[in-house]
Amino acid sequence: MVSEGRGHPPIVKSLVWTDEAATQTFATALADQPGLRQAVIELRGELGAGKTTLVRHLLRALGVQGRIKSPTYAVVEPYELPGLCIWHFDFYRLSDPREWEDAGFRDIFASPGLKLAEWPDKAAGYMPVADLVIKLTVRDDETRDVCLTANSPLGTSLLAAATASGGGA
Secondary structure: OOOOOOOOOOEEEEEEEOOHHHHHHHHHHHHOOHHHHHOEEEEEOOOOOOHHHHHHHHHHHHOOOOOOOOOOOOOEEEEEEOOEEEEEEEHHHOOOHHHHHHHOHHHHHHOOOEEEEEOHHHHOOOOOOOOEEEEEEEOOOOOEEEEEEEOOHHHHHHHHHHHHOOOOO
């Protein structure tokens, strides 16, 4: 199956993160990839799976200083670094498609920069196809199963580089 709008077959890789240090290692490896600056990344998983923890480690590795807030209530938290705009979305509370339009999210997704989206299913049909989808599942022993799906050449390069750089077992 080819991802809609990208003409690229999805590439899937599975990892296991045994602890938060493994999450941080992956985030650091991902942050080292120059292509990340233009990526759309979906973060999937139940409440408590570690989506926001991954984003915090990624933003720290990119150089974000100060408090990194969850955008659960604000829906989006923007961050600006020299030469890089980052938007962290949490669509958990999005209930009406008009909210997407009224908030100007279409313009944000069309602009340069890194977009990280938690609960992307709540914005289905509005978001562009993600370059990389990261699905986290908590096991009984609190380790995480991680399923990475690359939907574009950019996503493929991010997946390959981050996992080759020690970003997962």
